[in-house]
Structures are given as structure tokens and as C-alpha cells.
Amino acid sequence: MVNPAWLRSFCTLVHTQNFTRTAEQLFMTQSGVSQHIKKLEGFLGASLLDRDANGFELTEAGRRLYQQAQPIVDSLAHLQEQVMADPPHQGRVNVISPGSVGLQLYRHLLGFQQQHQGLIIDHRFAPNGSIESAVVQKHADIGLMTQIPQHPQCAFNDVGREQLLLVTPASESVPSLSALEKLGFIDHPDGHHHANLLLSANFSDFSSSQQIPVRGFSNQIGLILEPVSLGLGFTVLPQHAVASFAKPESIRVHTLSTPVYEPLYLVTSATTQRPARVQVLLEEIRAWLKSG
Amino acid sequence: MVNPAWLRSFCTLVHTQNFTRTAEQLFMTQSGVSQHIKKLEGFLGASLLDRDANGFELTEAGRRLYQQAQPIVDSLAHLQEQVMADPPHQGRVNVISPGSVGLQLYRHLLGFQQQHQGLIIDHRFAPNGSIESAVVQKHADIGLMTQIPQHPQCAFNDVGREQLLLVTPASESVPSLSALEKLGFIDHPDGHHHANLLLSANFSDFSSSQQIPVRGFSNQIGLILEPVSLGLGFTVLPQHAVASFAKPESIRVHTLSTPVYEPLYLVTSATTQRPARVQVLLEEIRAWLKSG
DNA sequence: GGTTAACCATAACGTTTTGTAATCATCAAG
DNA sequence: CTTGATGATTACAAAACGTTATGGTTAACC
The missing domain is CATH 3.40.190.10 (Periplasmic binding protein-like II)
Structure with a gap:
């Protein structure tokens, strides 16, 4: 597999057009950058730079590589924060409920989604049994049931009647x-x-x-x-x-x-720590159901 | 930077749900996979797997990582072929021409693009001078001029009058x-x-x-x-x-x-080796202009 | 209850890879 | 002819890697 550090050096080099400055920017030596490019070329089996009198320019392969590599380097650079991030109003939440409460929830969910454009709510109707197993199998983040769930992995709250x-x-x-x-x-x-x-x-x-x-x-x-x-x-x-x-x-x-x-029970999986978006929606639903 | 081999191990592990099978699939030892996951967790500062009695399941961070990592691993795996690939009817080609031939070219180009859905043709009109410099600076892949280009980096063919x-x-x-x-x-x-x-x-x-x-x-x-x-x-x-x-x-x-x-000259940059898509279009244009 | 098999974690270790320091080569400017 | 800037090359110490060997846990089976 390609070493992404090589890709990063290459992309930076394309920006700066200069090995030395690339090295400074990446806190390494010019020698290292030079070797990275060489290794990349060796790995791909194609030259990436047309070296000429003053400086160089990209070959066709170089251009293609740059196009491919830049997004990869970017996602790798942001991987850590992306994984650690837990935005409360972004991402997907799966909700499953019986028909009746579902009708009540529906307009609330739509309104909430309108307030938070990044949020994707998947709302389905199902009978109690399906709801319980959906929550246990983690197909649903939030379930509403009219019976107490039997599975030990279910956490539930009475939220009204x-x-x-x-x-x-x-x-x-x-x-x-x-x-x-x-x-x-x-x-x-x-x-x-x-x-x-x-x-x-x-x-x-x-x-x-x-x-x-x-x-x-x-x-x-x-x-x-x-x-x-x-x-x-x-x-x-x-x-x-x-x-x-x-x-x-x-x-x-x-x-x-x-x-x-x-009775009405708000059911979630007991095992998983909840992402913020689920927690937030959970409390929203609780409030909606309490207020009627 | 994250080692993408770790990511690959992680993604494969998510698929197989089994360290040993992951190792086999990746032609390494179970120990290696185990260490990869550990290194990933160390790097991210979060645990990715909830180990339990039989097997494990992903933590929230693990799920997010999987979502982020899978496309990265895929693009890295296909990077080499992507860079080496030179599809003749896919990608972008920039064409620049004077107004008059441009009118003639336009319908041909549109027709050609209809035949090859992956092809993106950027066609602009400009006076001779701008065309020459666009080709030299590689903003355009193919230029049409009514004068012989002066710049030494221009290659040109007489293609009609x-x-x-x-x-x-x-x-x-x-x-x-x-x-x-x-x-x-x-x-x-x-x-x-x-x-x-x-x-x-x-x-x-x-x-x-x-x-x-x-x-x-x-x-x-x-x-x-x-x-x-x-x-x-x-x-x-x-x-x-x-x-x-x-x-x-x-x-x-x-x-x-x-x-x-x-006279009409088909002008390209002399220095660069042409990608197949440009070469193909070049010959198409030559044929169109010859036939009228 | 003891044995076996499957599974994952950990430790130790030889190998490979990495990036630096030092040096060389080229080129343009003064 | 010198100087300064640039990139390539080489040698070497440090780091990372992945293997083998081993230990711990669990479930199935006799």
C-alpha cells in the first residue's frame, strides 16, 4: 500500500513547487521530500515530475495522482477529529415507533429536522415486537413501545400514556x-x-x-x-x-x-454509549410526549 | 499520520468480525491484526471495539471510523490503477478556438460528448493570442488558431482553411x-x-x-x-x-x-505527452475539419 | 472436571523502513 | 569565478513493522 506520507509530500510539493519549502512546511528535511517523491515514482512505476532547467512540472501521471491523492491526504489529516467529533445536530438517527404515536411524532420530527439541516431522521412504523428487536440489533437508535421491552439489552423510560x-x-x-x-x-x-x-x-x-x-x-x-x-x-x-x-x-x-x-416507553439499547445526536433527539421526544 | 494499513485491518475486521480470518485475508498473522487495532486505538485515543464474551462490537467511535476509513482504504487500494489508467473517453478536455471554427466545432463536440457520457468538454472562444497562451500555460489541451503559433512550446498542424x-x-x-x-x-x-x-x-x-x-x-x-x-x-x-x-x-x-x-492550425503543447482522451479528441477534430 | 479448539492479547526479536546529516551536482546571478 | 539556491545521493542511527512464541479466556464436548 502507498505510504500516505509520500502522498502528502507530493501534494505539498505541487503546491509549493519547491522541495525545500515543502520540507520546511512538513517539518522534515529536503532530502526526505526528495526521497518521498522518488519512492512514489518507484511505487507507481511512472515518473511524476518533468524536471527541467528551472524547477519542474507535473507529468500527466503526476496530474492524475495529484487529483486522486489530495482528497485522500485531506481525509487522513482530518480523520482523527472526524472520528472524535460528536455533533449534536448532524448525522443519521433511526427512530421506530408504533403507528399511533408515530403520527404524533411525525410532525415533531419533521419540524426538528427543518431546524437542523444536517440531521437525517429515518422514521418507521412497526409493531412492538419488531421495535424491540430493531433496538436490540441496533437497527434503530430510538424506539417507542407500548409494552415493557423484555430483552435485557433494552433500556426504557415511561414517557406517558x-x-x-x-x-x-x-x-x-x-x-x-x-x-x-x-x-x-x-x-x-x-x-x-x-x-x-x-x-x-x-x-x-x-x-x-x-x-x-x-x-x-x-x-x-x-x-x-x-x-x-x-x-x-x-x-x-x-x-x-x-x-x-x-x-x-x-x-x-x-x-x-x-x-x-x-403506556408509552422510550426504548434504547442499554449497551451502547449514545452519540450526542441520539441523546438530543431522545430528550426532544421526551419533551414532545410530555407536553402532549 | 495514520497508517492506512491499520485502517485496512480495521475495515476488514469489521467485515469479518474475526481477527484470525482478517489476518488470513490480509496475508498476515492474527497478532499483526491485533496490534494494528491497538495502534489505531492508541493513535485516536479512543477504543474502537467493545470486547465482550463472544466477539466484540463497534463502539460509536468505531462506527464513525469505519464510515470514514472505508472510502480512504478503497481509494488507496485503487490509487495505482487510477493513476495509470488513461481512459480515452473519460475525463475533462479543454478546447479553445476562435469564434468562427468554434461555431463549427460546437455541434461536433456536443455530439461527441453525447456519445461518451464520461467525457467533459470545456469549449471556449477566444482570439488567437489568448489561445496560444492558454495552450502554452496548459489551461487548454487543444487550441485552434488561424495563425502559426510563435511560442516554441506549441506544436501545430495545418488542418484546413x-x-x-x-x-x-x-x-x-x-x-x-x-x-x-x-x-x-x-x-x-x-x-x-x-x-x-x-x-x-x-x-x-x-x-x-x-x-x-x-x-x-x-x-x-x-x-x-x-x-x-x-x-x-x-x-x-x-x-x-x-x-x-x-x-x-x-x-x-x-x-x-x-x-x-x-489557414487553420490545430495547436497543442509540445512538451506534454498527451492523455488518450486528448489524443482521441484531437483526431476527431482533425477529421471534422477535413470533412467540412 | 478435564480436554480441546477457537479466539484474542502480549512479549520478544530480527528485519525493513524511515528520515537526518553530510555531501555532491547543477545552475543562475552578481 | 564566486556565491547562493536548488535538488539528488549516500550512509547511518532510530523507529516501526510483522513474525514467532506464548499466555489467558471462553465454549463445546466427552
């Missing part, structure tokens, strides 16, 4: 369990989990969401309420997913005797 | 010298030179273009004939500049008893 809402077509007034059974369930990735939580807390005769027929499924958070609005079934969703639905007049949200909440 | 034409407003029939004097001259960068050549060969009573009043000047080859078409004066131009004028009906080109031609 979100109410689960029973949503039916607008025509449905005060729903009974039998009415819901007749209506049918519009399922989504966390659908059965949510339905079990909400219905068991409010209907004594409810045993399991198994007893309710499924009439549809969508993993697009924005689309789950469409079939409900068309009268095709009911569903149970966190409030943010409901709040962002475009046609609120065609659905009905029901106030139940026992409100049910889903 | 171009007729000089007397152009007047359409209303002018058979021009006499006195009529031209009355009409006045529309000057351009080579205007006086062209006028002297053409008029002295065809009008025995012509002494010098000084005797003809100048009515205008443009260094935009496409605009010189505008004032002529408006009846503001006459000019003398090479044929290509005339042929590309948009309103031929409003000017008149006069057939003179003694046609005058301007």
Missing part, C-alpha cells in the same frame, strides 16, 4: 357487546391487543377478542378508520390515530365507563 | 472601396486582421483598414452580423460565422475576384 378509544360508524349510538359482535372488528397490527384491553375493562360479559368476527385489516395507520367510516365494522385505536382521521363526522368515538390507557 | 467573406447589408450590390468606406466597418476581435487580408487582395487602392471608419464592435460571434443586417455597416468574417447567421436574407455575401482564405 395514550387513551384507547372505541370507534364505530357514526350511525352506532351506545354500543353493547352484542352490537359490536354483530358489527365486526376492523383489525390492525395491535388490534386484538387493544380490543382485549378496552373491552374486558368495560364489558363484564367479554371474554376474548376471539369471540368477535374480524371484518378487515390494515397495517396503514391512516387507513384503518376508512372501513369503520363506511360502516364495515368497529375498531379500537389509540387517540392520536383517531384524532388524525380526515373524516371525523363519519365515525363515532364512544365514552366508556372505564377509560383504558396504553 | 476557411474562406473570408465580405458581408454587407442586403441592399448593397457590387461594393466599391469607397462605398465600403461610406458604409463603415463592424469590427470584431479579428476584424481588422480579416479586413486587411481581404481588402488588400481585392482593392488595389486599399492601404489599411485604418482608413475605414469603425461603426460597431462585438465579441459575440453570433451577434456581429446583426448590425450589418440592419444596414449599419459591413464586415469581414470567416464563412462559418456567416453560414450560421439566422437571417441570411438581410445580408449579402459578395464574391470577390481574389478569394482569401485563412
Whole structure:
């Protein structure tokens, strides 16, 4: 492999056009520079300089080398600081969250990214299980979950809760369990989990969401309420997913005797020391979720 | 400066996740790899690997280093071939020519560049003097001149000739010298030179273009004939500049008893060995000019 | 529980490479 | 003809390098 010190000498020489000055600039002797160039030429098997009466000029190979070498020398020179640097508002952060909080996060993340142009935020939606494994495998820097992560490598904080809402077509007034059974369930990735939580807390005769027929499924958070609005079934969703639905007049949200909440956990990998950009975003998210 | 061999070891290690296999791949011993990583960590003043029970994973610094180092290692590995490579249809070529041939060249150059996407052609117009010095100073790889270059570092070939034409407003029939004097001259960068050549060969009573009043000047080859078409004066131009004028009906080109031609020289720097891309383009241009 | 194999770290050491000091060669200016 | 500036060359001591040999840890297997 080429010795980059040779490249540096060569590049400096191209700048100064003078061996002696190059040596001074690099805190070495003229002899050293001379040898560096010679070694470079030997290594490449081509002469780099056309020596003539007063001074020299680059050969074609020299020009090409200069073009190639200069950026290499520069990156090598800045390597150390680049590796040590930990800019708080630059670089990539991967965030993964369930659909509902995701909708809330989305506008915050976009706004934050607008404030910090160097920042690249990769934001994806996924069900709890995928989120946990994404964090453990370090595909995601920050995860949001509605269950406590089980993996020992996960660190988590309780950062709030979100109410689960029973949503039916607008025509449905005060729903009974039998009415819901007749209506049918519009399922989504966390659908059965949510339905079990909400219905068991409010209907004594409810045993399991198994007893309710499924009439549809969508993993697009924005689309789950469409079939409900068309009268095709009911569903149970966190409030943010409901709040962002475009046609609120065609659905009905029901106030139940026992409100049910889903906890929210901010999950990160316990093992890694966090880069500043992740730490900063983590605290931003915490603040957003606290303030609503 | 960092030893790039250390970087290479590190990058390979990140790939293989295994010191021994890294060593094999790099034809060295496991001990060597281990020492390379240690030296890197020492140099950067940060640990790169989180050693744990079975194997290791990268620290944040390690990840950043990998990101920085991989391209450096790659460019260093390919440096030699890159410097030695001389692709005939890739890279930049600077061409400089007088306006008239330039117009002819332009479409050829564009067509050639379309055929070879990697090729970047910088084509500029300039008067003879500037062209010669651009070639000598190597700002241009290929120059076209209508005079023999004087500088000893210029190599040149006769590549054709171009007729000089007397152009007047359409209303002018058979021009006499006195009529031209009355009409006045529309000057351009080579205007006086062209006028002297053409008029002295065809009008025995012509002494010098000084005797003809100048009515205008443009260094935009496409605009010189505008004032002529408006009846503001006459000019003398090479044929290509005339042929590309948009309103031929409003000017008149006069057939003179003694046609005058301007030679065309392809000029390059004599000292440098030419890169393939320049040589190729040189021959293309030669062919274009020969065929018309 | 002991053996084995895989893996990485460390120490010692001969070899190679490096960069300096000293010197030489060339050239232009005074 | 001298002088000063420039680059090339040589010899040598110091530094860096990568190998061999060895030690420590862990996991798998009998």
C-alpha cells in the first residue's frame, strides 16, 4: 500500500513547487521530500515530475495522482477529529415507533429536522415486537413501545400514556357487546391487543377478542378508520390515530365507563454509549410526549 | 499520520468480525491484526471495539471510523490503477478556438460528448493570442488558431482553411472601396486582421483598414452580423460565422475576384505527452475539419 | 472436571523502513 | 569565478513493522 506520507509530500510539493519549502512546511528535511517523491515514482512505476532547467512540472501521471491523492491526504489529516467529533445536530438517527404515536411524532420530527439541516431522521412504523428487536440489533437508535421491552439489552423510560378509544360508524349510538359482535372488528397490527384491553375493562360479559368476527385489516395507520367510516365494522385505536382521521363526522368515538390507557416507553439499547445526536433527539421526544 | 494499513485491518475486521480470518485475508498473522487495532486505538485515543464474551462490537467511535476509513482504504487500494489508467473517453478536455471554427466545432463536440457520457468538454472562444497562451500555460489541451503559433512550446498542424467573406447589408450590390468606406466597418476581435487580408487582395487602392471608419464592435460571434443586417455597416468574417447567421436574407455575401482564405492550425503543447482522451479528441477534430 | 479448539492479547526479536546529516551536482546571478 | 539556491545521493542511527512464541479466556464436548 502507498505510504500516505509520500502522498502528502507530493501534494505539498505541487503546491509549493519547491522541495525545500515543502520540507520546511512538513517539518522534515529536503532530502526526505526528495526521497518521498522518488519512492512514489518507484511505487507507481511512472515518473511524476518533468524536471527541467528551472524547477519542474507535473507529468500527466503526476496530474492524475495529484487529483486522486489530495482528497485522500485531506481525509487522513482530518480523520482523527472526524472520528472524535460528536455533533449534536448532524448525522443519521433511526427512530421506530408504533403507528399511533408515530403520527404524533411525525410532525415533531419533521419540524426538528427543518431546524437542523444536517440531521437525517429515518422514521418507521412497526409493531412492538419488531421495535424491540430493531433496538436490540441496533437497527434503530430510538424506539417507542407500548409494552415493557423484555430483552435485557433494552433500556426504557415511561414517557406517558395514550387513551384507547372505541370507534364505530357514526350511525352506532351506545354500543353493547352484542352490537359490536354483530358489527365486526376492523383489525390492525395491535388490534386484538387493544380490543382485549378496552373491552374486558368495560364489558363484564367479554371474554376474548376471539369471540368477535374480524371484518378487515390494515397495517396503514391512516387507513384503518376508512372501513369503520363506511360502516364495515368497529375498531379500537389509540387517540392520536383517531384524532388524525380526515373524516371525523363519519365515525363515532364512544365514552366508556372505564377509560383504558396504553403506556408509552422510550426504548434504547442499554449497551451502547449514545452519540450526542441520539441523546438530543431522545430528550426532544421526551419533551414532545410530555407536553402532549 | 495514520497508517492506512491499520485502517485496512480495521475495515476488514469489521467485515469479518474475526481477527484470525482478517489476518488470513490480509496475508498476515492474527497478532499483526491485533496490534494494528491497538495502534489505531492508541493513535485516536479512543477504543474502537467493545470486547465482550463472544466477539466484540463497534463502539460509536468505531462506527464513525469505519464510515470514514472505508472510502480512504478503497481509494488507496485503487490509487495505482487510477493513476495509470488513461481512459480515452473519460475525463475533462479543454478546447479553445476562435469564434468562427468554434461555431463549427460546437455541434461536433456536443455530439461527441453525447456519445461518451464520461467525457467533459470545456469549449471556449477566444482570439488567437489568448489561445496560444492558454495552450502554452496548459489551461487548454487543444487550441485552434488561424495563425502559426510563435511560442516554441506549441506544436501545430495545418488542418484546413476557411474562406473570408465580405458581408454587407442586403441592399448593397457590387461594393466599391469607397462605398465600403461610406458604409463603415463592424469590427470584431479579428476584424481588422480579416479586413486587411481581404481588402488588400481585392482593392488595389486599399492601404489599411485604418482608413475605414469603425461603426460597431462585438465579441459575440453570433451577434456581429446583426448590425450589418440592419444596414449599419459591413464586415469581414470567416464563412462559418456567416453560414450560421439566422437571417441570411438581410445580408449579402459578395464574391470577390481574389478569394482569401485563412489557414487553420490545430495547436497543442509540445512538451506534454498527451492523455488518450486528448489524443482521441484531437483526431476527431482533425477529421471534422477535413470533412467540412 | 478435564480436554480441546477457537479466539484474542502480549512479549520478544530480527528485519525493513524511515528520515537526518553530510555531501555532491547543477545552475543562475552578481 | 564566486556565491547562493536548488535538488539528488549516500550512509547511518532510530523507529516501526510483522513474525514467532506464548499466555489467558471462553465454549463445546466427552
